[in-house]
Amino acid sequence: MTSWTRRRTPLLGPFGVRVLLWLLVELWVLNVADLLLTRYSLSLGFATESNGVMDYFFKSGTVQAVAFKLGVVTVGTLLLWRVRRYRTALFGAALLTAVFAAVVAYQALWVLSF
Amino acid sequence: MPQRLTGEGDTPATPPQVAPPLDSGAGTKPHPSETRALLLTALVLLAGVALGAAGFFVERGMSTWRPEVTRTAGGWRVVQAHRAPLGGLALGGDDLVWGCGPSIVLMDLSSGRLKLLGPGPASRTTWDPAASQRYVVWFEAAATSVGEASAWVYDSATRRRRQLATLGDVLSLPSASGNRAAWCTTTQGGGPGIVAVDIPSGEQSSVAPEYGVPVIDGDLVTWPTRTGPTGMPAAWALVDLAQDRRWSMAPAAMLSNADFLGYDLSGRTLVWGETDPASGRGRVVAQNVDDGVGSVIAEVTGGASLASAPSIDGDLVVWAETLADASGSRVLGRRLGGGPAFVVHDVDGRVLTTAAGGDTVAWLAQRAQTTFIETAQAPR
Numbered sequence: 001m002t003s004w005t006r007r008r009t010p011l012l013g014p015f016g017v018r019v020l021l022w023l024l025v026e027l028w029v030l031n032v033a034d035l036l037l038t039r040y041s042l043s044l045g046f047a048t049e050s051n052g053v054m055d056y057f058f059k060s061g062t063v064q065a066v067a068f069k070l071g072v073v074t075v076g077t078l079l080l081w082r083v084r085r086y087r088t089a090l091f092g093a094a095l096l097t098a099v100f101a102a103v104v105a106y107q108a109l110w111v112l113s114f
Numbered sequence: 115m116p117q118r119l120t121g122e123g124d125t126p127a128t129p130p131q132v133a134p135p136l137d138s139g140a141g142t143k144p145h146p147s148e149t150r151a152l153l154l155t156a157l158v159l160l161a162g163v164a165l166g167a168a169g170f171f172v173e174r175g176m177s178t179w180r181p182e183v184t185r186t187a188g189g190w191r192v193v194q195a196h197r198a199p200l201g202g203l204a205l206g207g208d209d210l211v212w213g214c215g216p217s218i219v220l221m222d223l224s225s226g227r228l229k230l231l232g233p234g235p236a237s238r239t240t241w242d243p244a245a246s247q248r249y250v251v252w253f254e255a256a257a258t259s260v261g262e263a264s265a266w267v268y269d270s271a272t273r274r275r276r277q278l279a280t281l282g283d284v285l286s287l288p289s290a291s292g293n294r295a296a297w298c299t300t301t302q303g304g305g306p307g308i309v310a311v312d313i314p315s316g317e318q319s320s321v322a323p324e325y326g327v328p329v330i331d332g333d334l335v336t337w338p339t340r341t342g343p344t345g346m347p348a349a350w351a352l353v354d355l356a357q358d359r360r361w362s363m364a365p366a367a368m369l370s371n372a373d374f375l376g377y378d379l380s381g382r383t384l385v386w387g388e389t390d391p392a393s394g395r396g397r398v399v400a401q402n403v404d405d406g407v408g409s410v411i412a413e414v415t416g417g418a419s420l421a422s423a424p425s426i427d428g429d430l431v432v433w434a435e436t437l438a439d440a441s442g443s444r445v446l447g448r449r450l451g452g453g454p455a456f457v458v459h460d461v462d463g464r465v466l467t468t469a470a471g472g473d474t475v476a477w478l479a480q481r482a483q484t485t486f487i488e489t490a491q492a493p494r
Contacts, residue, residue, distance in 0.1 A: 006224070039212065046230075046275055098158050100161050101166065105170070107166075109171075
């Protein structure tokens with residue numbers, strides 16, 4: 001008898017797991033790029049952090065902001081890797097990577113245009 | 115009895131196939147599935163990048179502060195592209211600054227690149243900016259009705275923007291020169307006061323506990339006092355910040371019943387414009403702040419009229435005149451060192467303000483409902 005989880009979320013094959021691994025690596029790198037670009041934009045005095053939680057940490061100090069942002073995304077990627085058997089993990093990672101890529105591209109263009 | 119496995123007679127058995135030894139994989143091509151996985155993730159990445167870039171360019175296209183900028187033979191032409199007119203022109207170093215609605219916009223004169231300096235996200239209102247060689251200073255507030263504004267500065271050397279000071283009511287526009295800015299605001303006691311601010315440190319000092327619209331250049335701050343109904347001052351107040359000295363000076367070469375157009379200061383020379391509405395006569399006057407000696411830089415007669423207050427930087431004085439046949443205007447200049455006045459540029463429209471910075475001349479003009487800014491180089 002198939003378990004409920006199995007029926008709802010189909011399992012990933014070895015190829016899907018490989019894709020997931022690369023997506024998580026990209027996600028982590030994009031997170032670092034987002035952090036650096038945000039910090040630079042804030043230092044220019046033109047941008048404001050619209051994420052209330054990150055705004056709190058940026059106001060607390062750079063070390064706190066770096067620790068929180070890297071920590072949260074690292075834990076998130078590890079959790080997604082832990083549930084790598086499920087296809088949902090792959091979809092989630094793909095969505096997050098695309099969103100982070102969009103944010104980083106927007107910020108990079110903004111900084112370059114400045 | 116064991117059965118024979120083959121029916122081919124006593125042929126020798128084929129040797130078993132042995133798999134090749136495993137290697138580290140170095141120097142070998144990635145497995146096709148690895149390449150496919152990377153390609154797939156690259157597609158996800160590209161989709162995100164395309165989305166972010168599209169958002170950036172859509173937002174840029176929808177901005178209402180961005181004018182049409184074209185390079186001309188002598189400089190730049192900046193034309194209002196949206197409903198908000200251009201205003202508050204200032205020249206400083208290699209930068210041209212203006213206001214457009216609530217936006218404060220800077221253009222790098224060497225590249226034509228535009229930069230939105232303000233307002234910040236918490237502000238909705240700005241006042242006309244001032245520019246020195248390195249800094250741009252302007253005021254921002256949440257709303258005009260709020261009695262508290264903040265002064266902001268953009269440092270073109272570091273490309274950073276920061277809050278310079280908080281002030282009460284905005285009683286004058288800022289003026290900037292070198293590392294200093296000056297303005298008039300309500301003081302802690304509630305009355306008006308003129309203050310000077312050291313821009314790098316943000317340190318404020320009181321120039322005078324009175325109302326005035328100050329202009330600063332170097333160590334010198336000046337403002338007109340006891341202005342009459344036409345705006346003409348009865349005296350100039352002058353403060354030397356380095357020597358902590360204050361004195362006043364009566365304006366020279368005044369026209370009777372003239373309207374006052376505005377003034378500017380550079381070094382030890384004060385210039386202003388005045389026009390007599392009855393006779394149509396206009397005059398640009400320069401006056402030395404130390405000895406009080408005044409000289410008429412330009413006399414506008416014969417149907418032409420003085421269109422804007424003069425601007426001075428170094429030995430260059432510029433102003434604008436409306437042509438006698440009202441077909442347009444022209445921007446003129448004159449060197450204090452000598453020589454006659456010269457035409458900087460003919461303008462198809464009405465000139466509202468002029469600005470001089472080094473040998474660069476800029477003017478803000480209006481034609482029908484469209485405002486535009488042009489720049490040119492003054493001849494040496």
